[in-house]
Amino acid sequence: MNSSNHLSPRLEINRRAVGAGCPCLIVAEVAQAHDGSLGTAHAYIDAIAAAGADAVKFQTHIAAAESTAAEPFRVRFSPQDATRFDYWRRLEFTAEQWRGLSDHARARGLIFLSTPFSPAAVELLESLDTPAWKVGSGELTNLPLLEQLAATRRPMLLSSGMASWNDLDEAVAIIRHAGAPLAVLQCTTAYPCPPERVGLNVMAEIRQRYGCVVGLSDHSGTIFAGLAGVTLGASLLELHVVLSRDCFGPDVGASITMAELSELVAGTRFIEQAIAHPVDKDAQAKSLADLRVVFGKSVVAARDLPAGHQLTRDDLAFKKPGIGIPAARWPDVLGRRLKQGMAADTLLVEDDLD
Secondary structure, three states: OOOOOOOOOEEOOEEEEEEEOOOOEEEEEOOOOOOOOOOHHHHHHHHHHOOOOEEEEEEOOHHHHOOOOOOOOOOOOOOOOOHHHHHHOOOOOOOHHHHHHHHHHHHHOEEEEEEEOHHHHHHHHHHHOOOOOOHHHHHHHOHHHHHHHHOOOOOOEEEEOOOOHHHHHHHHHHHHHHHOOOEEEEEOOOOOOOHHHOOOOOOOOOOOOOOOEEEEEEEOOOOOOHHHEEEEOOOOEEEEOOOOOOOOOOOOHHHEHHHHHHHHHHHHHHHHHHHOOOOOHHHHHHOOHHHHHHHOOOOEOOOEOOOOOOOOOHHHHEEEOOOOOOHHHHHHOOOOOOOOOEEEOOOOOOHHEE
């Protein structure tokens, strides 16, 4: 599938433009880091807002609607939950609790997002007027859920972590048939993801293949991949966050701290400013003429020299400031004679030479 001209590579989430020519949307993913504590979930919202991210994202799990008792643990980490089903059930919030989280995020100036994992979760999040859908890579082949989400025609942020190109082609076709705005995020389902598996090159392939907004969902547990992604044109960054690396949960190793999130935000805005202001090298050099004098080197007498002396290479040294004959022109003075004697370290000028 090559739809590079199908749609303009830009969409809007809560009146925030995302895509070509727009600031990168930075999404801080809480996921299950709250471990079922509503208070902790609210604390994450405050911390993420303070760090300067644009959006907070949760995951909305309704155990009975998405799972069975047969679901295995990805990583057996929780001594208090006998099964993965029990874990999902323990992390559930009520509709009113979700509304409180959504209202809190918006009050702090954050876009509120949450990934649904069942039709019931979609309905719950729709009731909160969630402005976009993040589709986890495990749901990418859940075509009935994709169809339900796409039918709302809200922007869809598609994570590609476990997908083949055929999987993505089918999902993109469903979304575009429904007319929903689309972003596709390069992602590798590894926690944490080593650098050799981040797949920064795939962003360009996604852009070429689908002509859509492109992002990076990063599980490296560092800010490095995200900053590289922004430099390579990611319009959206999603990263797992934790309040501390001492927190409990399966995603801590793939997460960044709030201090690192703040650094990522600052680094992203720095990179955006640098890219937005290309430099004319000659014009820049001209504007730095005063500094070229301060830092530049001139031709000077390497030792005391008598009047009439014919200059050789051994008579010359090159020292600051750059107000005499420039060091780059030293061959021009070879073989010329001094009009008068010169002390060591005296800068040569044209009037000193015959």
